[in-house]
Amino acid sequence: MDIINVSNLYVKYAARKKYNMAVNGVSLDIKEGESAAIAGESGCGKSTLASALLKLLPENAQVSGNVMLDGIDVFAAGEEQLRKIRGNTAGMIFQDPGASLNPLFSVKQQIEEAITAHFGKTEKEELKRKSLELLSDAGITDAQRVYNSYPHQLSGGLQQRVMAAIALSCGPKILIADEPTTALDVTVQAQIVELLKKLKEEHKLTLLLITHDLHLANALASRIIVMYAGKIAEDGAVKSAKTALHPYTAALFKIIPSLDSPKRHFEVIPGEVASAEHNGNFCAFSPRCPYADDRCRSEKPELKEVKPGHFVRCFYPGGKK
Amino acid sequence: MKRYILKRLLLAVPVLFGITLITFFIIHLTPGGFTAVNMQMDIRTSPDSIERMRHLYGLDKPVISQYIDWFGRTITFNFGESFIDHRPVLHKVAERLPATLLLNILSLALVFFFGVILGVISAVKRNTAVDKIITVFTFIGYSIPTFWLALILMLFVSVKAGLLPVSGMVSIDFDYMTLPQKIGDLLSHLVLPLIVTSIGGLAYISRFVKSGMVEALSQQYVRAAYAKGLSRKTVLYRSALKNSLLPVITLLGMSVPGLIGGSFIFETIFAWPGMGRLAYESALSFDYPVIMGVVTMGAVLTLLGNLAADIAYAAVDPRIRYK
Ligand SMILES: Nc1ncnc2c1ncn2[C@@H]1O[C@H](COP(=O)(O)OP(=O)(O)OP(=O)(O)O)[C@@H](O)[C@H]1O
Ligand code: SF4
Numbered sequence: 345m346d347i348i349n350v351s352n353l354y355v356k357y358a359a360r361k362k363y364n365m366a367v368n369g370v371s372l373d374i375k376e377g378e379s380a381a382i383a384g385e386s387g388c389g390k391s392t393l394a395s396a397l398l399k400l401l402p403e404n405a406q407v408s409g410n411v412m413l414d415g416i417d418v419f420a421a422g423e424e425q426l427r428k429i430r431g432n433t434a435g436m437i438f439q440d441p442g443a444s445l446n447p448l449f450s451v452k453q454q455i456e457e458a459i460t461a462h463f464g465k466t467e468k469e470e471l472k473r474k475s476l477e478l479l480s481d482a483g484i485t486d487a488q489r490v491y492n493s494y495p496h497q498l499s500g501g502l503q504q505r506v507m508a509a510i511a512l513s514c515g516p517k518i519l520i521a522d523e524p525t526t527a528l529d530v531t532v533q534a535q536i537v538e539l540l541k542k543l544k545e546e547h548k549l550t551l552l553l554i555t556h557d558l559h560l561a562n563a564l565a566s567r568i569i570v571m572y573a574g575k576i577a578e579d580g581a582v583k584s585a586k587t588a589l590h591p592y593t594a595a596l597f598k599i600i601p602s603l604d605s606p607k608r609h610f611e612v613i614p615g616e617v618a619s620a621e622h623n624g625n626f627c628a629f630s631p632r633c634p635y636a637d638d639r640c641r642s643e644k645p646e647l648k649e650v651k652p653g654h655f656v657r658c659f660y661p662g663g664k665k
Numbered sequence: 666m667k668r669y670i671l672k673r674l675l676l677a678v679p680v681l682f683g684i685t686l687i688t689f690f691i692i693h694l695t696p697g698g699f700t701a702v703n704m705q706m707d708i709r710t711s712p713d714s715i716e717r718m719r720h721l722y723g724l725d726k727p728v729i730s731q732y733i734d735w736f737g738r739t740i741t742f743n744f745g746e747s748f749i750d751h752r753p754v755l756h757k758v759a760e761r762l763p764a765t766l767l768l769n770i771l772s773l774a775l776v777f778f779f780g781v782i783l784g785v786i787s788a789v790k791r792n793t794a795v796d797k798i799i800t801v802f803t804f805i806g807y808s809i810p811t812f813w814l815a816l817i818l819m820l821f822v823s824v825k826a827g828l829l830p831v832s833g834m835v836s837i838d839f840d841y842m843t844l845p846q847k848i849g850d851l852l853s854h855l856v857l858p859l860i861v862t863s864i865g866g867l868a869y870i871s872r873f874v875k876s877g878m879v880e881a882l883s884q885q886y887v888r889a890a891y892a893k894g895l896s897r898k899t900v901l902y903r904s905a906l907k908n909s910l911l912p913v914i915t916l917l918g919m920s921v922p923g924l925i926g927g928s929f930i931f932e933t934i935f936a937w938p939g940m941g942r943l944a945y946e947s948a949l950s951f952d953y954p955v956i957m958g959v960v961t962m963g964a965v966l967t968l969l970g971n972l973a974a975d976i977a978y979a980a981v982d983p984r985i986r987y988k
């Protein structure tokens with residue numbers, strides 16, 4: 345059964361008398377227990393998509409389409425039902441753990457308010473036992489100290505572990521992780537990847553990872569969903585540049601050094617990132633694509649199943665040979 | 666935390682020293698002077714007697730050595746006595762202190778309480794009619810000249826309509842009243858001075874709270890709080906509100922000098938028997954020891970206000986508490 349079901353999702357942001365299209369018609373099904381990663385360059389709409397799943401979009405966002413999480417229609421849900429979806433159905437961790445934790449409240453307060461929000465008033469002892477268990481579960485060895493700390497007293501890695509503990513505090517089926525390692529040191533990144541792997545196994549989670557790093561995506565997910573200009577460009581098990589069927593995916597693999605590569609230069613795909621606005625009759629990637637021809641510039645490719653379970657939005661999957 | 670408070674206290678000492686030094690010089694260098702105002706009008710005084718008077722009060726010495734004398738006496742809590750009625754300065758200030766404290770503490774409490782409420786409503790109901798009404802009110806409150814407002818209120822509410830007493834702190838027959846009557850009498854005298862002293866600060870603080878709250882609501886931790894499944898109420902009034910109050914605490918600490926400065930004007934307008942009016946009266950007659958007494962007391966109050974704000978800030982913000 346599909347635990348996440350997105351159909352025809354459009355999200356645009358109101359900005360000074362015009363709209364910025366961020367997600368431009370995304371449909372997507374993720375099965376229970378599956379690990380999927382949404383990848384793509386900055387601004388392609390990954391975070392917007394992730395936030396839309398929990399209806400966490402800012403006020404200026406306008407949505408159309410449909411999101412079902414574990415059988416519940418998210419956009420039609422009232423406040424109480426939304427509260428259940430957030431925490432009970434899906435937990436979420438964010439890019440910058442330092443900014444995601446409230447600086448004025450202790451770890452104890454922030455983890456316990458999540459528990460009481462879902463289980464109602466709970467005995468102090470029980471709350472503490474549960475919190476400590478969640479923290480140790482998130483790989484924190486001195487859980488007692490962390491429990492009594494304030495966010496600024498913790499390192500980035502510990503903060504992200506706390507976020508993970510909070511996200512899992514109400515036993516969700518889904519974990520959405522939006523760039524969970526981007527703000528962390530390289531060594532800490534690897535630890536968080538290990539943690540997510542472990543949590544995914546132990547809690548039988550459906551994992552939705554948002555990242556711009558295809559190697560990280562492959563470390564955690566068996567299915568990669570590549571987005572370009574607010575649309576899905578490729579969706580399938582893509583392990584490397586060679587198995588990528590969309591030229592954009594192949595280019596993404598090339599620019600990102602692998603996790604253990606000694607040189608971690610920042611490289612970019614030449615050309616400008618297309619905005620999701622474009623609605624012309626051409627492939628959004630054509631200005632940057634080495635294979636682009638007249639057809640690509642005069643016709644819009646659709647997302648097609650090229651191999652079983654592998655979808656590509658390109659006229660020439662795998663490039664012209 | 667203890668170290669933090671101790672540090673703040675130690676830092677207060679040079680500030681106190683600086684305030685008194687500067688004030689001392691300013692009032693002693695002001696044209697006029699005690700003898701000019703209080704003796705030269707009198708045709709019976711000879712230049713000789715003025716000289717004797719100046720010598721008696723030590724006014725013939727250089728200002729710096731006068732300050733050193735004053736400072737030396739003051740640190741032993743001897744503030745001297747008034748040149749005018751020869752009562753100890755400490756007594757004169759002490760008997761005026763409660764009236765000033767009463768008015769200012771009540772005013773601060775009102776400003777804080779209603780300022781936070783208005784600011785939060787404004788932020789939560791941003792861009793609605795409620796927000797716009799509050800914005801207009803704060804705009805008026807902030808830009809209205811308060812001394813003018815004081816006179817207008819006195820004229821219409823007290824003189825024309827006779828709803829409230831015109832001035833003073835209590836009625837003449839206060840001593841013969843029962844306790845509830847006394848309280849009622851005091852409150853009725855408090856209404857206008859409170860409105861006038863609070864309105865500017867209220868407008869200011871509510872603007873401040875609003876922007877703090879709007880800022881807090883845009884933070885990542887607010888989104889994370891929603892993502893945990895907290896209710897809107899909890900997110901607004903627990904997660905965000907505390908953060909939006911941080912700048913307000915600092916502001917309250919900083920507003921004490923303004924309140925004391927305002928006391929000079931409003932206590933005089935409303936004939937409020939507080940320190941501000943005492944300062945005004947002694948300034949007119951160049952009663953140096955009393956002026957210095959009031960200034961020192963004002964400086965101490967300011968520093969106490971700042972210290973209270975610092976402590977409150979540390980109590981709210983763990984980043985300061987556990988540095
Ligand atoms: N609150 C907002 N108001 C207006 N525009 C926004 C807002 N949030 C995002 N956008 C725009 O929507 C587009 C998609 O943003 P989104 O954050 O989803 O991208 P992303 O793929 O997560 O990028 P990144 O890798 O930088 O996080 C971008 O062009 C961005 O500028
Ligand atoms: S459709 Fe054409 S331009 Fe677009 S990605 Fe495929 S080959 Fe490149």
Ligand SMILES: [Mg+2]
Pocket residue numbers: 390391392522523
């Ligand atoms: Mg993002």
